[in-house]
Amino acid sequence: MIERRGSPRQRVYKRGTIAFNGGGFDCTVRNLSDGGARIDVEGPVRLPEHFMLVIESDRVMHRCRPIWSSAQRVGVAFE
Template identity: 50%
Template sequence: MVEKRATQRHRVFKGGTITFENSGIACTVRNMSEGGAAIDLDTTITLPQSFTLLIERDNFVRSCRTVWRSDRRIGLAFVQ
């Protein structure tokens, strides 16, 4: 497989929340880089084009967009 990421991702296992339209969905952050992350959801759900990823424990808040999706795992790009 050819690596297409601009920066290397680091494995993590952190609880997070995806927020949009005044609602929140729990997720597990599986890896992260400066430019994005991969998350796992408990259920399949349709996400809007842009949303916010929150990792409360780290005071981490980033606007995101979906780059790819495979079942319940989603690749995110952080929007600046």
């Protein structure tokens, strides 16, 4: 398998929030890199073109855009 990520990923299990338009919903962050993340959601969701990924335990917010999705998983790139 060819690795296409620009930076190595770190496996994590962190609670997150996908925030947009004054609202949002919970997610689980499953891996992180300098350039993006993989997140798990409760079910198939339609995400906006850009949103904020909030990880309260780390006190960070990342502006994101979805890159890929399948069932309950979403890959995002940080902007």
